[in-house]
Amino acid sequence: xxxxxxxxxxxxxxxxxxxxxxxxxxxxxxxxxxxxxxxxxxxxxxxxxxxxxxxxxxxxxxxxxxxxxxxxxxxxxxxxxxxxxxxxxxxxxxxxxxxxxxxxxxxxxxxxxxxxxxxxxxxxxxxxxxxxxxxxxxxxxxxxxxxxxxxxxxxxxxxxxxxxxxxxxxxxxxxxxxxxxxxxxxxxxxxxxxxxxxxxxxxxxxxxxxxxxxxxxxxxxxxxxxxxxxxxxxxxxxxxxxxxxxxxxxxxxxxxxxxxxxxxxxxxxxxxxx
Numbered sequence: 091x092x093x094x095x096x097x098x099x100x101x102x103x104x105x106x107x108x109x110x111x112x113x114x115x116x117x118x119x120x121x122x123x124x125x126x127x128x129x130x131x132x133x134x135x136x137x138x139x140x141x142x143x144x145x146x147x148x149x150x151x152x153x154x155x156x157x158x159x160x161x162x163x164x165x166x167x168x169x170x171x172x173x174x175x176x177x178x179x180x181x182x183x184x185x186x187x188x189x190x191x192x193x194x195x196x197x198x199x200x201x202x203x204x205x206x207x208x209x210x211x212x213x214x215x216x217x218x219x220x221x222x223x224x225x226x227x228x229x230x231x232x233x234x235x236x237x238x239x240x241x242x243x244x245x246x247x248x249x250x251x252x253x254x255x256x257x258x259x260x261x262x263x264x265x266x267x268x269x270x271x272x273x274x275x276x277x278x279x280x281x282x283x284x285x286x287x288x289x290x291x292x293x294x295x296x297x298x299x300x301x302x303x304x305x306x307x308x309x310x311x312x313x314x315x316x317x318x319x320x321x322x323x324x325x326x327x328x329x330x331x332x333x334x335x336x337x338x339x340x341x342x343x344x345x346x347x348x349x350x351x352x353x354x355x356x357x358x359x360x361x362x363x364x
Contacts (some may be wrong), residue, residue, distance in 0.1 A: 094147060098125060099140030105153050112157050120162055124152050127166040159290040172222040176247050181239035182216040183300040187280050188358050192326045193222045195350045195359045196276050199324060200227050206322070207270060208232060212262030212277040215300055217244030217255070219276055224253035231255045232273075234262040237299065263313050271319040271364070279314070280325040283307035311335050315342040320364030332357035 099287065102121045109117035116160040125136045126150045152165055163169040163184045169176055172193055173186035178184055178204050200206055206229060214233035221244075224231045233248075233255050240256050248255045256360075260266060266275060278301040282288065303309040307328060314323070315338050323344075327335050336346050337361050350359035 094145055096146055097140065098129075098136065098144045099346055100137075101125070101144060101146055102140070102149060105149070108157060111198060113297050114156070114159075119336055120156065121153075123166060124156060125149060126246060127222050128152055147361075159294065161291045161295055164295060169216075171218040172225075173224060174218075174225070174251055176216050176218050176221070177243055177250070178216050179239075179243055181297060182243050183278075183296055185216055185218040188352055189219065190222075191227060191350050191358045192276060192278060192324060193219060193223045193226075195324050196223050196274065198266055199274060199322070199361065200229060203274075203322070205272065206274045207272040208274075210234065210266070210269060210273045210275045210321075212266065212275060213279050213300065214244050215240050215278075217247045219278060220244065220255050221248050221251050221253055223276065224248070224255055225251070226253050226306055229274075232258060233363075234258045234260055234265055237297070240297075240300075251330075263310075263317060264342065266270065266317050266321065267319075267343055269319075269321065271321050273321045274324065275321045276312075276324045279303065279310040279333060281307045281328040306334075307331065308334060308338065311338050315339045315344065320344070323362045324364075325362075326359055327357065329356055332360060 105121035106117040109120055121134050122133050126133050156162060156163055161184055163178050164180055169178050172190050176185055198337050208230040209223055210232045212234050214220050214235045217233055220231050220233035233244055238259055239316050241259055245257055282301045283306050284302055340346055342361040347363050348361040349357045352358045
């Protein structure tokens with residue numbers, strides 16, 4: 091065995107120890123995922139082929155980037171969401187489990203209201219919401235984002251996952267003001283305040299345009315509450331924002347129809363009608 095080679099199991103042990111010292115959660119799993127990304131193997135193969143000799147240079151290079159707190163989803167170029175595998179890049183927000191509740195809410199809403207003509211995803215990013223909805227509902231889907239780079243990722247995801255979506259590069263709220271009120275609008279907008287504490291993986295690597303919405307994180311909701319015509323709305327919100335966001339929309343004349351909570355009991359999605 092050359093100095094540049096070692097057993098995979100030895101590298102996994104070293105990597106998980108370094109990730110532990112860096113304070114990174116789930117260091118053993120992350121080491122396995124990093125090895126999987128470099129070697130092109132599944133995690134199960136990584137676990138069963140520990141005696142295999144591997145070149146450490148590429149493995150160490152990816153490990154160093156993770157130790158610098160670059161998100162593992164960007165390092166691997168993918169993230170699972172709603173049972174589907176999505177391409178991700180620094181051009182898009184990394185899909186999160188709590189956003190799956192927005193997809194669930196959209197499915198429930200459409201089943202209760204068959205009069206809806208189409209679904210519009212504002213700020214689509216990776217396309218995870220639009221694609222997941224298109225997989226489960228028979229309605230046309232429009233995905234809007236102001237970022238051409240984000241739309242390129244979303245288009246590739248739609249093509250790879252076999253759904254047809256109309257993509258629009260535009261300011262989503264401005265576009266909505268020309269849309270039909272029979273559309274159902276879904277959105278996971280920016281809702282972080284400028285001074286809110288964030289992990290370095292988020293603060294230093296994810297696109298700020300998809301994160302920040304003014305001093306208190308509510309600027310997007312303020313704009314959305316003023317749109318005309320008014321479509322049915324489903325929106326993700328940040329932790330503890332339910333009362334503030336509901337108050338904004340109710341004071342603007344919207345009806346708060348329903349709230350959806352995650353498994354921890356935190357309100358994650360709000361639904362409104364004009």
